[in-house]
Amino acid sequence: MTAEIPEPKTVAPTLSREEVLDWLRSGKRVAGRNFVLVDVRRNDFEGGTIRGSLNLPAQSLFLTLPTIYNVLAATQVQDVVFYCGSSRGRGPRTAGWFADYLADKQGHSLKCWVLEGGIKGWVKAGPEYTEWMDGYEPTAWENIEEH
Template identity: 60%
Template sequence: MAATTEETPWHAAFPAPKITAASISRDDILQWLQGQEHVAGRDFVLVDVRRTDFEGGTIKGSLNFPAHSFYLTVPTVYAVLSAAGIKDVVFYCGSSRGRGPRTAGWFADYLESQGNTSIRALVLKGGIKGWVAAGDEYTALVSGYEASVWKSEQS
């Protein structure tokens, strides 16, 4: 893996994803987290791909697989999630405009290479910033929620 500089983004060391993963709304994820039909850890997992900017909290139950090292761990992540019978893997970052879609794309590429159509790679629309901005019903489901961090984000 090549070293990155200010001119070279971290992700340039890896191939660009071939597949653009579908998006899912925070309302759908909220329903999944609050309902009985989709059970976190059984039917779906949330994957927070932020590395050092996770201050302020993460959506309850999320796994943390930083985007910067995710490409190299995709086969292991796949093996664990497929063995567990997970159907939906929802990736997010701060705004889900960079790292979230990129890691979801890498995962979708790997799913395709394995011929696996039983797992979906999804991207949380708006990322954690959109989640937190949606109000109390959402922030109540943020582990380690720190309001002061998000207030400075919204300024």
């Protein structure tokens, strides 16, 4: 029997792609050390992902929140940034679940974000962004819509 997955209570704030790109470029913050990018796509996980991202599909993320929290809380990670295709559905929902989980915890310094525009917005922003992708396949992004 599958547990019912609730709607999140919290709306996580958005983080601009410019800010994330600055984190990646500057070297002052390192993906996997100071921050974590979480790509929550599953079936549409094609065409590449932002360098350093973990792929944790939204469909299974809720049930793994305690493990994700425990792993991240034991590190120097300060920010967790969730995204999906457009960051209008799965990205905000999963970030909300994680933010709800964080609200129940004491003494942590983790912050939770949603990448504004998602991976589609990242790709549409141009080469200065796509050069920071792993597995980037331009043909997978032809005729993309951010919405």
